[in-house]
Amino acid sequence: MQIETGVSLKPYNTFALPALAHTLVRIAGDADVRAVLDHPRLGPAPKFVLGGGSNIVLTRDLTAVVLKVEVRGLRLVQERSDAWIVEAGAGESWHDLVAWTLDQGLPGLENMALIPGTVGAAPVQNIGAYGLELKDRFESLDAVDLVTGRSVRLDATMCRFGYRDSIFKQALAGKSVITRVRLRLPRPWQPVLGYLDLERRMAETGITSPDARQIFEWVCEIRRAKLPDPAVIGNAGSFFKNPVVTAEQCRDIIGRDPAIVHYPMPDGSFKLAAGWLIDACGWKGKTVGRAGVYEKQALVLVNRGGARGAEVVTLARAIQESVYGRFGIRLEPEPVVV
The missing domain is CATH 3.90.78.10 (UDP-N-acetylenolpyruvoylglucosamine reductase, C-terminal domain)
Incomplete structure (x- = not known):
């Protein structure tokens, strides 16, 4: 467990808004969360969970203990006849996960390329783009309860996914730290092409049966043309x-x-x-x-x-x-x- 004080949060939110964390703890796994809860000073204090900072607007300094989630790891955990199950640490970049799955020959996430933020934040927001949402590919996740310190595993039903919504924005808001997420990539792969921008790309290129890599590249091109890079703006x-x-x-x-x-x-x-x-x-x-x-x-x-x-x-x-x-x-x- 790494504890820091007086940390600027400007590099840790994609809006690049100024704010200070009075105390910041870097979380590399479940044990770090439990160590914070057992700490005589940090344990009783309010907590604020921070992933990639791509879904927050900071208007003030944070007196709550900031738990900066930095859990790493990408792996294929199961290969079934109907799906591949992949697992990612909550601190991994979401886009890096999408690119990694394609590099491993595991299609299914390509429509959600270039969505900013971390893997751990994806279920909270039930991220989605170009006809696909996280819930469509979700298997389960691991989290640590911030009250009891226990590790729990939640499936899709327990997460109560809605449009840009989940139990982590409702009943469990601020009450748990997601550490790992598992995704189900269906076999055989079927493209999701019903979105207008993708239909336009097919018409423009004449490619009527794009593979997953082609859809990934189209989505990246479309997003880059429409959306600013947080590293620049x-x-x-x-x-x-x-x-x-x-x-x-x-x-x-x-x-x-x-x-x-x-x-x-x-x-x-x-x-x-x-x-x-x-x-x-x-x-x-x-x-x-x-x-x-x-x-x-x-x-x-x-x-x-x-x-x-x-x-x-x-x-x-x-x-x-x-x-x-x-x-x-x-x-x-x-x-x-x-």
Whole structure:
């Protein structure tokens, strides 16, 4: 267990927002979590779990003990007739995991390439992109209970996955540390191609039966064209969830704005493109203080340089009010404001 004090969190959040951790502990495994809980000073203190920092907006210094999850390891743990089961340490980069599986000849995660953040954060958010969500490939995870110190294993049902949601954002919020995640990659592999941007790539290239590597490369190209690199421009990726509305609400909005981007859902509801709603309200490229809306994708808020968390929150709230005023829809942020 490695304990540090007065640690700047600016390098540890992709928005590059300034904040200090009064105490930071680097977690390399379950034993480190239990060591923190048994520590006479750290044990009783509040805890804050930090992965890749790609889904947080820091508005203040953290007095809680920051548990920086750095559990490593990538391996194929089981080869079944119906699936490959792979396991990754929670501190591994999600994109590195996707690339590694393809290098090992294990397709199935390619649609979720280049999603920022760590493996441990993926189940918390139930990350997803281009027609695939983590829950579609999830097998189980290991976590340490921050109250009892016991290691537990949770399957998909226990994780209660929803759209960008899970039990770790609800009943277990702040109560456990995910240390390892196992994913199920179905055999035989079937491509997931129903997303508009991928259909366009097939039409442009004439490749009607792309393999997993081709889909991976397309997704990387699409994301890089739309989304800023956090290493260059501070951001947390998509800032707002795509709102889900009833069929009646969707028809009403289409009646007023026929060009609105919308997708039918299996239950009869419709998912609306939050980026389109924000762009329609004129926010693309606009700036509030030192926080702004990315010029190429209105769904992404960025740090123009030296922004503070409060400026990001102010911009986000202004966008929410604007979209609500025009469309009657309340956008819900994806990142956690701390």
